[in-house]
Each structure stands twice: as C-alpha cells, then as structure tokens.
Amino acid sequence: MNRQRISAIAHQYHSIAAPLDSDSADLLLRWGLPVGDERVLDLGCGRGAWLELALDGRPELQVVGVDLDPAAFENVPEVLTGKNVELxxxxxxxxxxxxxxxxxLCMGATHAFGGLLPTLEAARRHLAPGGSVLVGDGYWEREPGPAALEIFGDGSGADPFTDLAGTVDRVVQAGxxxxxxxxxxTAELDEYEWSWTGTxxxxxxxxxxxxxxxxxxxxARVHREEWLRDYRRTFGxxxxxxxxxxGGA
Known part of the structure; x- marks a missing residue:
C-alpha cells in the first residue's frame, strides 16, 4: 500500500495534514495572509485544506496548490474549482x-525538500518582497530515544530535529x-494521531x-504503537x- 493512499485515507476526517485544530490554523492564516487580491502558494498542499481556509471570506485571493499525488485533487470542494485557483x-x-x-505555505511537507531550511530556501525563491512564509515542522520537546530518532530520521543516523529554541535559532541564522x-x-497532537490511526x-x-x-x-497498528511508545510527548x-x-525575497 503506497504512502499516498495511506495518507489520503488517514486524513479523511482531519483535512489539515498537521496537528492543528481549526482555531489554530485560522489564527496562523490571519497573521500570514495579506489583504486584497494577492497570490498564495501552498507547496505540498494535499487536498487543499489550507487554500480552502485562505479563500474563506477572501474570494479575491489568487491561490496555487502543488502536490505530487493526483488523487489529492479528486472531489475537491467547490471553492477550489474557481478561476482564481490553480491545482x-x-x-x-x-x-x-x-x-x-x-x-x-509548506505545512507538514518539509520532507519534500529535505528538511526545514531547504524548504525555506525553496519558499524564498517564490516569495514577493515583504511577503510571508507559513511553515510547519517537527522539533523535540525532550531528548529523543533511539526509536524516535529512527522513526523520524532518513536512515543516515543524523538527528532530523533539535529543540524549539534551536529550531528558531536555525531559522533566524538562515535570514x-x-x-x-x-x-x-498535547491535545492537538493526540487528536491528530488518534484521528490518523483510527480513520x-x-x-x-x-x-x-x-x-x-x-x-x-x-x-495503523504500527503507527499507533510507535506514537504511544516511542515519541508521544517527545515529538513536538x-x-x-x-x-x-x-525584507527581500
């Protein structure tokens, strides 16, 4: 069973493919979204949940979503079929x-670029002067054990994350x-994992x-056991x- 189909099924009732509730997502968009007829790009958009949220009350936005899985764009909501939307x-x-x-935007899809900093470099190439990037990625809430490192690692043995302060430091140092x-x-993370494995x-x-x-x-069984035994309250x-x-792009 390929990764795309697993993800599509697991996110059926949690359209935002990240551990965020709707209020949190709304708040982030209010900070990041411009006002007017500006352009929004979602890299690794899945079924377009973030674009749908962005267009809510802002029909003048021009939005583009890019995703590797063609099935992601089957049966999209009507708001994503307008002339100002490109999937x-x-x-x-x-x-x-x-x-x-x-x-x-690149929310929960930094693996497509090889990590957080390469994702930001890719986003910079698309960004207008004075524009914003909304990016979501993991960090360690506490020191991870070997199992957690193996689950989130790329097989090279390198630690894919650091703590929250270190994550922000890396972003700042990158400009x-x-x-x-x-x-x-914890409630958002738990709800996401229960929804993923349960669905x-x-x-x-x-x-x-x-x-x-x-x-x-x-x-689902393997994912549930890894979460409960190896990275719950460790992965953030x-x-x-x-x-x-x-100020540039």
Whole structure:
C-alpha cells in the first residue's frame, strides 16, 4: 500500500495534514495572509485544506496548490474549482512560477525538500518582497530515544530535529524573522494521531475485501504503537510565520 493512499485515507476526517485544530490554523492564516487580491502558494498542499481556509471570506485571493499525488485533487470542494485557483500535480520542489507570491505555505511537507531550511530556501525563491512564509515542522520537546530518532530520521543516523529554541535559532541564522508562531498542544497532537490511526483502521475494517485492507490495518497498528511508545510527548510541532530579515525575497 503506497504512502499516498495511506495518507489520503488517514486524513479523511482531519483535512489539515498537521496537528492543528481549526482555531489554530485560522489564527496562523490571519497573521500570514495579506489583504486584497494577492497570490498564495501552498507547496505540498494535499487536498487543499489550507487554500480552502485562505479563500474563506477572501474570494479575491489568487491561490496555487502543488502536490505530487493526483488523487489529492479528486472531489475537491467547490471553492477550489474557481478561476482564481490553480491545482497542479507535480513535485513541489520543482515548481516554478514567473510571478511571485505574497504568502508561501509548506505545512507538514518539509520532507519534500529535505528538511526545514531547504524548504525555506525553496519558499524564498517564490516569495514577493515583504511577503510571508507559513511553515510547519517537527522539533523535540525532550531528548529523543533511539526509536524516535529512527522513526523520524532518513536512515543516515543524523538527528532530523533539535529543540524549539534551536529550531528558531536555525531559522533566524538562515535570514528569517519569526513574526508569529504556534506550538501544537498535547491535545492537538493526540487528536491528530488518534484521528490518523483510527480513520485508517476504520477504513480497513469497513473494506475487508479491498486488497489493501490488511496492509492498512497493519500500518495503523504500527503507527499507533510507535506514537504511544516511542515519541508521544517527545515529538513536538511548531508552525512559524516568517518574513525575510532583509525584507527581500
């Protein structure tokens, strides 16, 4: 069972593919979104949940979403079918546009670029002067054990994260200034994990004849045990609204 299908099923009832509730997402967008007919880009947009939120009450926005999975754009809400919306299937790391964007998002998809700092470098190439980036990534709330490092690592043995202060230091040293942020609460993280594993499990139980049913149930079981035993209250998630320190793009 491929990763895209697992993710699509697991996020069926948690459209934001990150540990954030709707109030937190709304607050982040209020900080990051410009006012008027500006352009918004979501790199690794999934089913376009962030773009849908951005367009709520702001129909003048021009929005573009890029995702590698063509199935992500099946049955999108009506608001994402308008003439001011472009949904493009492709590698977010290879996307290019002649016009810059006033807000660039990459929420929970930094793996597509090789980590937080490469994601910010990619976002910078799309950013209009004075624009903002909204990026979400993991950090360690406490010292991780070997199992947590293996789960979130890339196989090289390198630690993919640091603590929250160290994460902000890296961003600042790379030329960015945080203008707002949200650290996901334990409740948000727990709700996300229960939703992810529960939705995938329920789908498997409801579709016993599907060729992927057994694999989905096993994927949910493994994920649930890793979360509960190896990284709950160790892995954290921070969403940062950033601007270039030098004001440029």
């Amino acid at each position: 493009r299937v492709g590698d977010a790391a290879e996307y290019s546009s002649e016009e810059p964007f006033h807000l660039v 960015w200034t945080p203008v707002f942020a949200h650290t996901s609460t 995938l499990s329920e789908w498997a139980l409801d579709h016993p004849d599907d060729p992927d049913s057994a694999a989905a149930l096993e994927a 998630f921070v969403s940062l609204v950033l601007r270039r320190t030098d």
